[in-house]
Amino acid sequence: MSNSGATAPDVDDFPPEDYPPDDAYASGGGYVAEHDFDDTGGFHFDDLAPATPGRAAPPARGETAEDVLRRVFGYDSFRGDQAAIVEQVVSGGDALVLMPTGGGKSLCYQVPSLVRPGVGVVVSPLIALMQDQVDALSALGVRAGFLNSTQSLDERRTVEAQFVAGELDLLYLAPERLRLEATLRLLDRGTVALFAIDEAHCVSQWGHDFRPDYLALSLLHERWPDVPRIALTATATEKTRAEIVERLDLGGAKQFVSSFDRPNIQYRIESKNRADRQLLEFIRAEHPGDAGIVYCLSRNSVEKTAALLNENGVRAVPYHAGLDNRTRAENQARFLREDGLIVVATIAFGMGIDKPDVRFVAHLDLPKSVEGYYQETGRAGRDGQPSTAWMVYGLNDVVQQRKMIDSSEGDAAHRRQLQLHLDAMLALCETVGCRRVQLLQYFGQSGRACGNCDVCLNPPETWDGTVPAQKLLSTVLRLKRERGQAFGAGHVIDILLGKANPKITQHRHHELSVFGIGTDLRDTEWRGVVRQLLAGGLLAVQGEYGVLAMTDAGNEVLFEGRQVPMRREPERAARPARAARSAKATVDLAASDVPVFERLRAWRAATAKEQGVPAYVVFHDATLRDIVARKPGSLAELGSVGGVGENKLARYGEGVLAALAED
Numbered sequence: 001m002s003n004s005g006a007t008a009p010d011v012d013d014f015p016p017e018d019y020p021p022d023d024a025y026a027s028g029g030g031y032v033a034e035h036d037f038d039d040t041g042g043f044h045f046d047d048l049a050p051a052t053p054g055r056a057a058p059p060a061r062g063e064t065a066e067d068v069l070r071r072v073f074g075y076d077s078f079r080g081d082q083a084a085i086v087e088q089v090v091s092g093g094d095a096l097v098l099m100p101t102g103g104g105k106s107l108c109y110q111v112p113s114l115v116r117p118g119v120g121v122v123v124s125p126l127i128a129l130m131q132d133q134v135d136a137l138s139a140l141g142v143r144a145g146f147l148n149s150t151q152s153l154d155e156r157r158t159v160e161a162q163f164v165a166g167e168l169d170l171l172y173l174a175p176e177r178l179r180l181e182a183t184l185r186l187l188d189r190g191t192v193a194l195f196a197i198d199e200a201h202c203v204s205q206w207g208h209d210f211r212p213d214y215l216a217l218s219l220l221h222e223r224w225p226d227v228p229r230i231a232l233t234a235t236a237t238e239k240t241r242a243e244i245v246e247r248l249d250l251g252g253a254k255q256f257v258s259s260f261d262r263p264n265i266q267y268r269i270e271s272k273n274r275a276d277r278q279l280l281e282f283i284r285a286e287h288p289g290d291a292g293i294v295y296c297l298s299r300n301s302v303e304k305t306a307a308l309l310n311e312n313g314v315r316a317v318p319y320h321a322g323l324d325n326r327t328r329a330e331n332q333a334r335f336l337r338e339d340g341l342i343v344v345a346t347i348a349f350g351m352g353i354d355k356p357d358v359r360f361v362a363h364l365d366l367p368k369s370v371e372g373y374y375q376e377t378g379r380a381g382r383d384g385q386p387s388t389a390w391m392v393y394g395l396n397d398v399v400q401q402r403k404m405i406d407s408s409e410g411d412a413a414h415r416r417q418l419q420l421h422l423d424a425m426l427a428l429c430e431t432v433g434c435r436r437v438q439l440l441q442y443f444g445q446s447g448r449a450c451g452n453c454d455v456c457l458n459p460p461e462t463w464d465g466t467v468p469a470q471k472l473l474s475t476v477l478r479l480k481r482e483r484g485q486a487f488g489a490g491h492v493i494d495i496l497l498g499k500a501n502p503k504i505t506q507h508r509h510h511e512l513s514v515f516g517i518g519t520d521l522r523d524t525e526w527r528g529v530v531r532q533l534l535a536g537g538l539l540a541v542q543g544e545y546g547v548l549a550m551t552d553a554g555n556e557v558l559f560e561g562r563q564v565p566m567r568r569e570p571e572r573a574a575r576p577a578r579a580a581r582s583a584k585a586t587v588d589l590a591a592s593d594v595p596v597f598e599r600l601r602a603w604r605a606a607t608a609k610e611q612g613v614p615a616y617v618v619f620h621d622a623t624l625r626d627i628v629a630r631k632p633g634s635l636a637e638l639g640s641v642g643g644v645g646e647n648k649l650a651r652y653g654e655g656v657l658a659a660l661a662e663d
Contacts, residue, residue, distance in 0.1 A: 063114075063115060064115070065078075065083075065086045065087070065090055065111050065112070065115050066078075068111050068114045068115055069107070069111055070645075071645060071646050072114065072140050072141060072142060072645045072646070072647070073107065073110075073111075073140065073643070073645050074623075074639075074641070074642060074643045074644040074645035074646075074648065074649075075642050075643065076642065078107070079103075079104055080099075080103065080104070080258055081097075081099070081256045081258055082104055082107055082108055084256065085097055085108045085230070085256050086107075086108060086111050086112055086115075088254050088256075089108070089109065089112040089116075089194055089228050089230050090111075090112045090115050090116060092226070092228050093228055093253075093254060094228055094229045094230070094250055094252055094253035094254070095108075095228075095229075095230045095231070095253055095254050095255075095256060096200070096230075096231050096241070096244060096245065096250055096253045096254070096255045096256070097230060097231065097232045097233075097256045097258075098232075098233055098234075098235075098236055098241065098255075098256065098257045098258060098260075099232070099234060099256070099258040100234055100258060100259070100260050100261070100262055100378060101234045101262075101375070101378035101379060101382060102262070102356075102378070102381065102382035102383070102384065103234075103258055105198075105232045105234070108230060108232065109122065109194060109196035109230050109232070110137070110142070110170065112193065112194055112228075112230075113169055113170050113193050113194060113196075114142065114169055116193035116194060116228075117191060117193060118166070118190070118191030118192050118193035118194075119163055119166070119168045119169060119170065119171050119190055119191065119192060119193055120169065120170045120171070120192075120193045120194050120196060121170075121171050121173060121187065121192055121193075121194070121195050121196070122170060122171065122172045122173070122196045122198060123173055123174075123175050123178065123195065123196065123197045123198065123217060124172055124173070124174065124175075124198045124199065125174060125175060125198075125199055125202055125209075125211055125214075125351070126198075126199070126351060127148045127149070127150065127174050128328075128329065128332060129353070129354070130146040130148060130150075130172045131146070131150075132336060132354070132613075132614065132617075133146075133172060133354070134146055134172065135613045135614075135617055136354070136613075136616075136617045137169075137170060139613070139617050139618065139647070139648060139651070140645055140647050140648065141645070141646065141647030142169050142170060143162075143167060143168050143169045143170075144168065144169060144170040144171070144172070145159040145162055145163070145168050145170075145171055145172070146159070146171065146172035146173070147159055147160070147171070147172070147173055147177060147183075148172075148173075148174050148177070159171070160186055163186065163189075163190045164186070164189045164190050166190065166191060174213075175202075175211060175213040175214050175216070175217060176213045178213075178216060178217065178219070178220070179213060179216050184223065187224075192224060192227050193227075194227060194228045194229065194230060195220050195224070195227060195228070195229045195230070196229075196230050196231075196232065197214075197217055197220075197229065197230070197231040197232065197248065198232055199232075199233060199351060200214075200231035200232055200233040200236075200244050200248065201233040201235060201236050201240055201244065201371070202214045203215060203217070203243065203244055203247045203248060204236075204240045204243045204244065204247075205243070209351065209372075209375075214247070214248075215247060217248055218247065218248055218249040221248075221249045222249075229248070229250065229253070231244060231248055231250060231253070234375060234378055235260075235371045235374050235375045235378070235443075236371075236443075237371065237442070237443055237444065238444050240371070241255070241257075259440075259445060260374070260439065260440055260443045260445055261436065261440060261445075261447055262377075262378060262381065263450070263452075264381045264384050264385060264386055264387055265377060265378075265380055265381050265387050265388070265389050266386070266387070266388050266389065266452050266453060266454075267377070267389045267435040267436060267439070267453040267454070268388065268389065268390050268391070268453065268454040269390075269391045269392075269393050269428075269429050269435070269454065270390070270391070270392050270393070270454075271392070271393070271394060271524075271528075271569050272392040272393055272394030272396075272397065273392075273394075275364040275365075275392045276304065276305050276308050276364070278392050279294065279305065279309075279362055279364060279392075280308065280309065280312055280314065282360075282362065282390055283309070283314055283342070283360075284314075286360075286388065287359050287360050287388070289340045290340060290357075290359035290360060291335070291339065291340055291341055291342065291355065291357055291358050291359060292342045292343075292358060292359055292360040292361065292362065292380075293342070293343055293345065293349070293350060293353075293358060293360075293361045293362070293376075293379055293380075294316075294342060294343070294344040294345070294361075294362045294363075294364065295345060295346070295347060295361070295362065295363045295364065295365070295367075295376060296344060296345070296346060296364050296365055297346070297364075297365035297400075298346070298365075299320040299321065299322045299346065301364065301365070302318045302319070302320045302344050302345060302346060303318055303320075305344045305364065306318040306344040309342060309344070314342060315338075315340065315341050315342065316341070316342040316343070316344050317331040317334055317335065317341065317342075317343055317344070318331065318343075318344050318345070319331050319332065319335075319343050319344070319345035319346070319349045320345060320346045320349075321346065331343065332349070335353075335355065336353070336355055336614040337608065337609070337613070337614045337615065339357075339605065339615065347367075347372065347376070350375075350376060350379050351375070353379055354382070354616070355379075355382070355614065355616065356382040356383035356616050356620050356621065356622075357382075357383055357385070357616070357621055358379055358380045358381065358382065358387065359380065359381070359385075359387050359388070360380055360387060360388040360389070360390060361376055361377045361379055361380040361387075361388075361389050361390070362390045362391065363376070363377075363390070363391035363392070363393075364391075364392060365397060365400075366391075366393055366397035366398070366400075366401055366425065366429070367425060368401065368404075368418070368421060368422060368425065369421035369422070369424065369425055370421070370424045370425050370428060370439065370442045371421070373391075373425060373428070374439060374443075377389035383620060383621055383622055384622065385621070391429075393429050394527070394531065395489055395527045395528075395530055395531040395534075398426065398531055398534045398535060398541075399488070399489065399534070399541050399546045400546070401422050402422070402534065402540070402541035402546070403541055403544075403546045405418045405419055405422065406541070406542065406543075407544075423535075423537070424442060426534075426535035427535070428442070429535070430531075430532060430535050430536075430567055431455065431567075432455065432459070432460055432462055432567050433449070433455065434447075434448075434449040434450055434453055434455055434456050435450075435453040435454070435455055435456075436449075436450040436452075436453055437449060437450070460567050460568055460569060461567075461568040462565055462566065462567060462568070463565070463566055463568050464563065464564070464565060464566075465529060465532070465564045465565065465566030466557065466562075466563050466564045468518070468521060468526075468529050468566075469529065469533060469538065469557050469564040469566075470557060470558055471496060471514065471517055471518050472492065472496065472518070472526070472529060472530065472533065472539075473533075473538070473539070473550060473554050473557060473558050474514055474558060475492050475495055475496060475512070475514045476492060476539070476548050476549065476550055476554075477550055477558065478512055478513070478514055479492075479509075479512075480549075480550070482512070483507075485507070486542070486543075486547035486548065486549060487547055487548065488545060488546055488547055488548065489527065489530045489546075489548060491503065491504075491509075492530070492548055493518075493523060493526045493527065493530070495509050495512060495514060495515055495516075496514065496516070496517060496518030496519075496521075496526060497516070497518055497519060497523060497526070498510075498515055498516025498518075498519060528566075528567075528568075528569065529566065530548070532566050532567065533554070533564075536553070536564075537551055537553050538551060538553050538554040538557055538564070539551060539554055589625060589628060589629070593628045593629070596628050596660065597624060597625065597628045599659050599660075599662060600624045600627065600628065600656070600659050600660070601615075601621075601624060602659075603655060603656070603659040604618045604619055604624065607652065607655060618648075618652060619643060619644075619648070619652070620643060622642075622643065623641060623642065623643035623644065626641050626642055626643070627641050627644075627656060627660070631660065632657070632660070633657075634657075635649060635653045635654075635657070638653050638656060638657065639653070
């Protein structure tokens with residue numbers, strides 16, 4: 001049995017309330033349920049306010065999808081599976097779309113909404129971002145609106161009236177609203193072109209973003225069987241995909257699965273030492289002045305990390321569930337609108353963030369699953385430019401995650417599923433092969449070694465760790481059998497290293513036969529051994545204090561001759577030179593074009609500030625680069641640039657040409 005006086009291992013012990021709640025997507029960046037409507041449910045069909053004019057002329061019905069793509073969005077052709085997906089939905093068919101972040105999922109329902117008669121209804125959990133999504137569509141001349149709890153009664157009545165009158169092209173709703181009969185009656189009064197179910201993985205009970213309200217969305221097919229549905233997600237294993245099909249009643253849907261490869265993202269995982277200082281060094285060396293997202297497990301870590309960055313001249317804002325709604329909303333808005341700002345956050349932040357120039361995503365704590373890691377790192381480099389997914393990982397991460405699983409609510413099957421998710425994440429961390437290949441294999445796809453991740457660039461050495469494993473497992477076993485005790489990793493390592501500290505002598509562990517048998521390895525090397533034994537299931541973590549315990553697989557190592565290959569951390573590679581990684585936005589530009597590009601960026605920043613929208617709502621960097629490369633001298637020439645649709649040409653064309661004409 002475990003020693004009642006066992007000391008907790010050297011890990012941060014976060015209280016349960018220090019984690020974000022499950023409903024981590026709400027108004028103004030807050031954690032407010034989507035049920036706080038007015039007393040009558042928010043819908044007043046008998047006294048609808050007069051419809052206000054749409055923001056732009058309605059689309060010319062009868063246009064083809066290609067016409068809409070060119071006129072509204074400014075692109076000459078679809079990418080990848082987009083054309084086939086759009087054709088499927090426009091023709092009235094259902095679709096399940098798996099496409100990585102930055103792959104252009106939104107066009108797959110926006111274009112059909114403008115081609116088909118009626119209003120496209122988009123179901124999204126991202127209440128805090130609906131205003132930005134509507135603003136971005138408005139800049140394109142698309143008539144969009146949303147209904148959620150951030151609005152006043154008058155605002156909701158206006159949007160309801162526009163929907164019923166057919167004066168909207170797209171309407172955004174949170175899934176919670178579709179559980180209200182009043183919402184369903186509203187939709188009955190209008191014409192629905194399609195239902196788009198964004199972030200469809202939220203329906204998976206085994207997924208990392210489960211939202212119970214998504215389970216009710218199967219009613220869409222029951223109530224409106226002739227309205228096509230398109231479910232979209234950026235991350236789903238084959239198991240999650242099957243669950244989406246079953247729970248959303250999409251058995252007849254055509255499935256479109258794009259490659260999960262994000263070739264512009266460099267994946268790197270380093271041994272954790274002092275995570276906050278490692279982060280500061282990483283940003284200063286490789287991403288000075290860049291926008292980025294830093295993920296931490298606890299609110300306390302978020303606050304401390306944001307403070308450290310600001311103290312060292314790196315602009316950063318915190319985001320977590322403990323902040324009030326206004327502060328969260330302000331920090332999120334700043335991140336979207338300001339260049340070069342870093343947000344330090346819990347996992348409550350990021351879903352649906354459409355900021356294209358996030359140059360890095362950093363994890364200071366181990367994600368709970370590969371799905372979560374993939375989705376979070378996918379928020380970097382949406383513009384296709386080189387970006388970094390950087391993480392520090394150590395023994396305490398493994399111990400902490402195992403403890404969290406053991407103490408989690410739910411039955412044994414639920415804990416087993418959490419364990420499988422963690423095991424896959426640990427396998428990614430400990431792999432001796434290409435990290436990109438490992439990621440793709442997890443999602444059921446194949447790929448070649450990327451030549452760009454940390455493992456490809458600086459391959460780790462493998463070594464026979466059988467004897468060290470046996471020494472450590474023997475120490476754990478002797479503590480249990482001879483003393484009836486169990487201790488955390490730090491104490492077990494002290495025994496192996498022969499450290500006669502007060503705690504060792506207090507428990508007379510210097511008298512054990514295993515005391516001092518591990519002096520051939522350093523403390524950090526032993527911590528790597530423990531980490532890999534835990535990752536491989538040869539050791540377990542138990543109880544409140546995270547003490548080490550043997551497993552059946554560990555017994556095979558001690559008594560049945562099972563071999564234990566291990567990964568030795570490579571010598572730390574030199575960081576890329578700052579000059580080689582600076583000014584990523586100017587990649588592919590001639591030196592003489594860089595000043596013109598920066599002038600356009602300055603014009604864009606001023607225009608966005610004046611209109612109160614993020615800079616990318618005006619134009620993406622990719623569009624600005626294309627403008628600089630083509631050097632249009634007239635509105636007609638500017639209109640041929642990718643990403644410059646009719647509405648943006650009319651709205652911004654003269655300003656762009658004026659900026660280009662400056663000396």
